[in-house]
Amino acid sequence: MTQLNRHLLIINGANLHLLGKREPHIYGSTTLSDIEHRLNQTATAHQVRLTFIQSNHEGVLVDALGEFGLFAGNECVDGVIINPAGFTHTSVVLRDALLACNKPFIEVHLSNIHAREPFRHHSYFSDKAVGVICGLGDIGYDMALKWFLTHLYQSTQDN
Numbered sequence: 001m002t003q004l005n006r007h008l009l010i011i012n013g014a015n016l017h018l019l020g021k022r023e024p025h026i027y028g029s030t031t032l033s034d035i036e037h038r039l040n041q042t043a044t045a046h047q048v049r050l051t052f053i054q055s056n057h058e059g060v061l062v063d064a065l066g067e068f069g070l071f072a073g074n075e076c077v078d079g080v081i082i083n084p085a086g087f088t089h090t091s092v093v094l095r096d097a098l099l100a101c102n103k104p105f106i107e108v109h110l111s112n113i114h115a116r117e118p119f120r121h122h123s124y125f126s127d128k129a130v131g132v133i134c135g136l137g138d139i140g141y142d143m144a145l146k147w148f149l150t151h152l153y154q155s156t157q158d159n
Contacts (some may be wrong), residue, residue: 006047008148009068009077010039010141011061012054013085013094016093019110019138027039027110030138039145046149051077062097079130079152080105081144088113088123095124104152106144110132 009107012032015022020031036052043050055066061084068077080098082105087094106124112135113120126132131147133140 005151007049007051007054007068007077008043008145009064010036010050010052011064011080011082011084012052013083013087014056014063016083016085017054017056022055026156028137035138035141039141042142042145042149046153047072048149058091058094061087061094065097065101066096066110068099069103077103079103080147081108081141082106083108083110083141084123084125088125089119091124095128096158099128104130104148106130107132107134108140108144110136110137110140111155 016032019027020029032054032103036050040050051068053061055061055064065080069080080101080103082098084091084094084107088107088109105128107123107125107129109132113123115135123132131144133143136143
């Protein structure tokens with residue numbers, strides 16, 4: 001099969017480096033490294049390159065979107081899977097950076113944000129996302145990747 005230049009950006013917000021340790025009764029025992037490893041195996045099998053960014057600093061995530069989205073040239077990504085974590089409810093600038101990239105994105109949350117505290121019910125991203133996956137634990141990332149493999153890459157993808 002011919003090598004294709006297919007590239008997705010996976011963004012994880014604040015405290016997600018603590019997955020598997022922080023509140024496992026809410027977020028599960030799978031680590032972020034476990035999720036990245038699993039997604040990389042799937043992506044490699046489908047000739048898709050993944051770039052992972054996790055930061056507790058909003059500006060780092062905004063810069064990553066500029067680097068791989070709007071100003072990337074040949075390194076440009078085709079889409080974004082984002083778990084904005086706490087930035088979901090606060091970050092207009094992260095939303096604006098995603099919109100500036102003009103790439104499809106899927107919002108992922110491990111917990112069901114609508115079944116939690118009222119302040120978690122609002123997302124600055126959901127209205128612009130291709131889809132929102134929440135409450136299904138870490139397999140939400142796999143579901144988002146599957147969407148990109150099926151819909152974005154369907155013309156070059158064997159299912």
